[in-house]
Amino acid sequence: MDNVTDCCAPAGDGAPPDCCAPIVDEPLTVERAERLAGRFGVLADPTRLRLLSLIGAKGEACAACEMVEPLGVSQPTVSHHLKILRQAGLVVSEKRGRWVYYRTVAQRLAALSRILQA
Amino acid sequence: MDNVTDCCAPAGDGAPPDCCAPIVDEPLTVERAERLAGRFGVLADPTRLRLLSLIGAKGEACAACEMVEPLGVSQPTVSHHLKILRQAGLVVSEKRGRWVYYRTVAQRLAALSRILQA
DNA sequence: AACCTATATAGAGAGTTGTCTATTCATTAG
DNA sequence: CTAATGAATAGACAACTCTCTATATAGGTT
Numbered sequence: 459m460d461n462v463t464d465c466c467a468p469a470g471d472g473a474p475p476d477c478c479a480p481i482v483d484e485p486l487t488v489e490r491a492e493r494l495a496g497r498f499g500v501l502a503d504p505t506r507l508r509l510l511s512l513i514g515a516k517g518e519a520c521a522a523c524e525m526v527e528p529l530g531v532s533q534p535t536v537s538h539h540l541k542i543l544r545q546a547g548l549v550v551s552e553k554r555g556r557w558v559y560y561r562t563v564a565q566r567l568a569a570l571s572r573i574l575q576a
Numbered sequence: 577m578d579n580v581t582d583c584c585a586p587a588g589d590g591a592p593p594d595c596c597a598p599i600v601d602e603p604l605t606v607e608r609a610e611r612l613a614g615r616f617g618v619l620a621d622p623t624r625l626r627l628l629s630l631i632g633a634k635g636e637a638c639a640a641c642e643m644v645e646p647l648g649v650s651q652p653t654v655s656h657h658l659k660i661l662r663q664a665g666l667v668v669s670e671k672r673g674r675w676v677y678y679r680t681v682a683q684r685l686a687a688l689s690r691i692l693q694a
Numbered sequence: 695a696a697c698c699t700a701t702a703t704a705g706a707g708a709g710t711t712g713t714c715t716a717t718t719c720a721t722t723a724g
Numbered sequence: 725c726t727a728a729t730g731a732a733t734a735g736a737c738a739a740c741t742c743t744c745t746a747t748a749t750a751g752g753t754t
Contacts, residue, residue, distance in 0.1 A: 499741095503741085503742075505742085505743095531742095531743075531744090532743075532744065532745085534743085534744075534745080534746095535742075535743060535744075538742080538743085539742090553751095555752075556750095556751070556752055556753090
């Protein structure tokens, strides 16, 4: 069910977390720095960025049928990266017929965007 | 003289590059994906994020005297990471007296922020 | 029910990265 | 000039990551 728990995840208890404050506002704790580094690490791979971009541009894309060929990497590699994007909450997947379709999660990208605001 | 040439660098010839367009707007080329991945890779390390955050929060910080101790890593490690941040254009350095002071470059962070806008 | 076929997992190997110690460089202070 | 000190570099090693091939799983299709 895809891990989406983290800073800036939809806060279940209504409290808007200040954890989305820009990095440069106040010194990061070790824990938060590690968490954020992991999040940016997800974006630190060209293949994942291209997947994200492809899905975002199309609005929706299916794993093998629309992504393997244009990316020029093997099917397991695509699957691997989609899993990482899913676990980071940057995409969600939905199975329809025999294919799995992916969509980006705008809120999650926006959350990261906010963290970098100067 | 710190490498600051890249997408979203101050465009010398006045042409505002569309390269800062959000990732999800249209499929990334291989080249741009690699460039962006490198940029996010700079942010994918807890020590670098803490440095960036520390410098940003203080407005200015000197390498050894203000950063080595609070980060709890060795001086060469700090120097190494500051070099990476400098090469990415995320900080600039200035020598005053016998110390080197660092400041963040708001535009660069903002550029990355924009790229993630959904 | 049997067979496809899309997707996921396992495991391995190559390359990259972060950290350290040791050393060098550079510049200021005395 | 010499000594001291802040900063950068060099080299090594461990840990992580990305990719692949081979294989397993799942669930539509006929």
